[in-house]
Amino acid sequence: xxxxxxxxxxxxxxxxxxxxxxxxxxxxxxxxxxxxxxxxxxxxxxxxxxxxxxxxxxxxxxxxxxxxxxxxxxxxxxxxxxxxxxxxxxxxxxxxxxxxxxxxxxxxxxxxxxxxxxxxxxxxxxxxxxxxxxxxxxxxxxx
Numbered sequence: 001x002x003x004x005x006x007x008x009x010x011x012x013x014x015x016x017x018x019x020x021x022x023x024x025x026x027x028x029x030x031x032x033x034x035x036x037x038x039x040x041x042x043x044x045x046x047x048x049x050x051x052x053x054x055x056x057x058x059x060x061x062x063x064x065x066x067x068x069x070x071x072x073x074x075x076x077x078x079x080x081x082x083x084x085x086x087x088x089x090x091x092x093x094x095x096x097x098x099x100x101x102x103x104x105x106x107x108x109x110x111x112x113x114x115x116x117x118x119x120x121x122x123x124x125x126x127x128x129x130x131x132x133x134x135x136x137x138x139x140x141x142x143x
Contacts, residue, residue, distance in 0.1 A: 011132055012093060018064035023053055024136065027071060043071075045056035051077050053089055065093040067136045073127065084131040095134040096127045102138065114138055 001009075013020065030049070031041045039045055050072050066087055073096055075083050075095070084094040100116035114137070124135065137139075 021063045021066040024067040024069045060090040067095045096132040098135045
C-alpha cells in the first residue's frame with residue numbers, strides 16, 4: 001500500500017461523520033454472548049448473526065468500515081455471497097483484526113501481551129486478497 005492509498009483509506013474511514021463497526025469478536029467471545037442469551041452455539045448461528053449485522057437497512061449511512069474476525073472475513077451469506085462483498089457493495093470498507101489475542105505475560109500474570117506477529121506478513125497478504133482494506137492490531141492492556 002502506498003502512502004497515498006493509506007491516506008485515502010483513512011479519509012474514507014472518517015468521512016461524513018460515519019464510524020467503524022467493531023465486529024471482530026472471537027468465536028469464543030461470540031459463543032459466550034450466545035450462551036448468555038440462550039442461543040445455541042454453532043458456526044451457522046455466528047454466520048447468521050454476522051450477516052444480520054451487516055445487512056441492517058441503512059447501516060452504510062452510519063458506518064464507513066467494519067472490522068472483521070478471521071472466521072467472518074471468509075464467511076458467505078445464506079445466499080452464498082461473501083460477507084465482505086455485501087459490505088463493499090454498500091460502500092462499507094472491510095477491515096480485519098490481525099492480532100491473535102492478549103495472553104498473560106509469562107511470570108507476570110497481572111500483565112498481558114498481544115500475540116500474532118508470527119506469520120503476520122502472509123496473513124496480511126491473504127486478507128488483502130480476500131478484500132480487507134485496513135487492519136486493526138489490539139494493544140495489550142493492564143487488568
